[in-house]
Amino acid sequence: MKDNPSYTEAFEELREIVSEIEAGDISVDDLAEKVKRAALLIKICKDKLSATEGDVNKILKELESGDSQGE
């Protein structure tokens, strides 16, 4: 269980927790912990859906430096 999982890992872990909870294998004591963890994982995944990524300027800079190296 990583403290800072990637969204893909978070998604997988979440699915495991959900199937565990749905199977009802978890004791009441563990349940609260699992639910807390699930909430965190859901947040990581949801944030990823709406996160802004990619920087055109950075890519252009890398392209230019790549071009000059190539020439």
Place this chain on the structure above:
Amino acid sequence: MFLGVEKVRSYLGIDDIMAEQVNDRTVFSLAEVTRSIQKTLAERYTSTFWVKAEMNKLNLYPQSGHCYPDLVEKADGKIVAEIRSTIWKDDYQRINENFLNILHEPLKNGINILFCARVSFSPLHGLSLSILEIDPSYSLGELEKEKQATLDRIRQEGIYNSNKSLTLPLLPKRIAIISVQTSKGFSDFRKVIDENGWGYRFFYMLFPSLLQGEHAVESILGQLARIKKVLHHFDAVAIIRGGGGDVGLTCYNNYELTREIAMYPIPVITGIGHSTNETVAEMVAFRNAITPTELADFLIQKFHNFSVPLRNAQESVSQRFHARLKDEKLGMLNTVRYFKSVTVSSLGTSRNNLMHELKALERQTGYFMSRNRQLQNSVNAALQKNVKQQFGDLNREIEGIGQFFRKDVTAILYHKNWVIRGDASLIQKAAQRLLLTQRQCIVTEKANLIIQSARFISGSAVSLGTLNRQVELMDPANVLKRGYSITLVNGKVIKSVNDVEEGAILKTVVADGVLTSITSSFIKSNQP
């Protein structure tokens, strides 16, 4: 060595030739010779004929609208024949239209054609073939052959599924787009991606390229090479074209381009937007969408595939959590109810015992009190009797001796009275002392009774408290979890084999449920 004018005339077949004699030589003007060639060829090649050749270059002159294609024939990659040709403006327009209708390609460089032509010679421009008609279906077949050749080669090299077998990230967010800024396809794509109503955020960057026609291959390859340099910024490459109709798509059957797409290190998705047969590039792409809009929908769908399970997970976790808490609460409630009933029955027994004791005490007290009262009454009665007797005796004495001692009657009477009064007060005092003693005795008994009762009640309360704590410590849920069980018959807890008859139906409560069983036998243990 030197031909005579007549001979030359017959050789060239020109009657009106105006040869000069210069120093014994017969000299012709260039125009005369070329005119002669023209005439000869015209006589020799009187009809049109069909020829197949590769049109190396179309050489369309936009201003005049005429074309001057270079025609070649190759054998083993080498040119073995070459001739210039002409297509006049009107013919070109008609032929080109046929091509667009049937091939979805314009007449262009580098295609094999079957054409109807005549030999033409112009004194000014020399020898050429004048093309009157080109058969589009022949070229179509040739293009199909080329496409098939590309496909076969890709399959033989075992790279047909290379791009398809890559893994697209769960959320393909960062897309390198090969398209044209102004193309309708690109704008359709952006519309779906940018205006999605679910708040999905994508990043895309345009790498502008030609997307159709003969320069498209090198242009797309150039941009794919550029994207490779910044590959870590992207999840996928999208080739987007649209609004161009079905024309100029043969570039997507090009071997080099197809190979590059198949071997590309990240998924290449295509939305080329046409209604003709799939090109090889589309076949080898990670995913081919018919239109740019569909391509955008494909990406949105990937987000849905992530988002919907997420939402379901959220609901499911919350629901299960609350249901579970409810179950636990119910279980706890049942335990408490059971605990309560056990406690109440135990308290009831204790109370009954206590009441019993109190009643016994009351009875004893009552008995004691009534005995005291009887004693008092008998003392009073004895006293009264005594006084009456004394008075009776006195009266009789008075009557007996009254007449003899009439004079002293008063004095005697007084004396007797005094004696009687003294006796009476003695008796009275003795009776009062006796009563006082008895009353004190009762008060002491009463106090003892109260102290003993209180002590008994508080003793009971203490033992009840201990019992409470013990029951609390022995939380039935925990006891059950340790493997103990509660067995009930007719809803009552069984404490002894005597509670159960043979054949009785037993309910056994264990940690996670209830078992029902029928008693077949019982053995009483020796221990009580």
